[in-house]
Amino acid sequence: MNKILKVLKNKSNRNIFTLLLGTSTAQAIPVVASLILTRLYTPEEYGVLAVFTSIITILGSIVTLRYELAILVPAKEQDAVNVSVLSIISTFLFSIITFIVLFLFKETILEVFKIQELGNWLFLVPLAILFMGLYNSLNYLATRVGLFKVISQTRVYQTLSGSLIQIILGIMNFGVGGLIIGATLTYFVGNLKIVGKLLDSYQDNFKQVKRTDLVYNAKKYIDYPKYNVPSTMFNNMSIQLMSFIIPAFYSASLLGQFALSQRIIILPMRVIGNAITQVFLNEASSELKEKNKTINAFLSTFKKLLFVSIPLYLCLFFSVEYLITTVYGETWNIAGKISKILVILLFFRFVVSPLTNVLNLYEKQKIILYWQISLLLLTGLSLIISIYGHLNFYHFLSLYVGFLSCDYIVIFFICFYFSKKEKNV
Numbered sequence: 001m002n003k004i005l006k007v008l009k010n011k012s013n014r015n016i017f018t019l020l021l022g023t024s025t026a027q028a029i030p031v032v033a034s035l036i037l038t039r040l041y042t043p044e045e046y047g048v049l050a051v052f053t054s055i056i057t058i059l060g061s062i063v064t065l066r067y068e069l070a071i072l073v074p075a076k077e078q079d080a081v082n083v084s085v086l087s088i089i090s091t092f093l094f095s096i097i098t099f100i101v102l103f104l105f106k107e108t109i110l111e112v113f114k115i116q117e118l119g120n121w122l123f124l125v126p127l128a129i130l131f132m133g134l135y136n137s138l139n140y141l142a143t144r145v146g147l148f149k150v151i152s153q154t155r156v157y158q159t160l161s162g163s164l165i166q167i168i169l170g171i172m173n174f175g176v177g178g179l180i181i182g183a184t185l186t187y188f189v190g191n192l193k194i195v196g197k198l199l200d201s202y203q204d205n206f207k208q209v210k211r212t213d214l215v216y217n218a219k220k221y222i223d224y225p226k227y228n229v230p231s232t233m234f235n236n237m238s239i240q241l242m243s244f245i246i247p248a249f250y251s252a253s254l255l256g257q258f259a260l261s262q263r264i265i266i267l268p269m270r271v272i273g274n275a276i277t278q279v280f281l282n283e284a285s286s287e288l289k290e291k292n293k294t295i296n297a298f299l300s301t302f303k304k305l306l307f308v309s310i311p312l313y314l315c316l317f318f319s320v321e322y323l324i325t326t327v328y329g330e331t332w333n334i335a336g337k338i339s340k341i342l343v344i345l346l347f348f349r350f351v352v353s354p355l356t357n358v359l360n361l362y363e364k365q366k367i368i369l370y371w372q373i374s375l376l377l378l379t380g381l382s383l384i385i386s387i388y389g390h391l392n393f394y395h396f397l398s399l400y401v402g403f404l405s406c407d408y409i410v411i412f413f414i415c416f417y418f419s420k421k422e423k424n425v
Helices: 002-009 011-040 043-060 067-072 077-112 116-145 148-171 176-207 211-220 223-240 242-249 252-291 295-328 330-361 365-388 393-419
Strands: none
Touching (some): 011 295, 043 176, 043 252, 077 176, 223 365, 242 252, 252 330, 330 365
């Protein structure tokens, strides 16, 4: 007990614990909800949800033009608020443009990408990415001011509301629409909680936002949309491409199994990783201002990531297949086999992804872009080898995991190298 209290006295550990408590609770909710949802929805319907989720993940990650990453950089609070407003404006404009494109070319998009099952549900994409963009912008501003408790609470509200909506609509026989509506409204609930707290901290700063300051900051941080938008797209495409590859070369039912695997083991760990990322960004940006380096925050966070991940992923590797089959039934046994293969990649992604943010702080967006391109190319290479080698899905997945794991190791050492250097002002 004394050791626990000693650990929690450290501000960094306390912030991480606050976020992990909220995220652990938040991610326990969809896992428990899946016990009901897998009996209300079919693997095929989960497959359609996976396609919708992939679309909003790719678009939602760039809807802000990545200006939210610059919120932690300015020394002055007013500049941080200006960048936040810039990010929010980008979100609204991008969402409106997306709606116009879908309105004009819906049928063509459905046919070209072979996603006819989505139908009119495709029109929820602009709404979903609007909510995502607003949440990401507000989330980074909350991270800057250290509102970790509020961030933690919003994640619980998000997953609880989303899961409840999906269950209720599933009972009402809404079909795949129930899953999609629940996924869309998740981020909306998170915005309601976080915006009020930020207004308490930055109300005067928001009133002082000027058009000339927005234009100035848009130009000053132009490298974020210039390099981070394409790099983020390449990164998400390398991950979300599976939602298009699997039904095209294997089956929609198999995609549903893959989607359940993501819901159970990928998404929860991604959110926990994001919690650690936010604390790391807060610490690293502070260290950069004081010492012009980030090595202490880098190594401290790396140790914490290893401490969390090693026992967790070892346990998952040996038990996840049995657990999924036991809990969800034989209908979902393929999801267990998929999860066991993915665990290796997830370990490296969990440990390395938060640390790659050091490159943003050093404004090395070009390196991030090249790395994200390499992830996409390696995903494509895995598919090409599998097609020409007539490999089955599990062999393809193993290649994919092996190639990308090596790529994460490479970027880790690059980040470590920069964290030791002084930033050029």
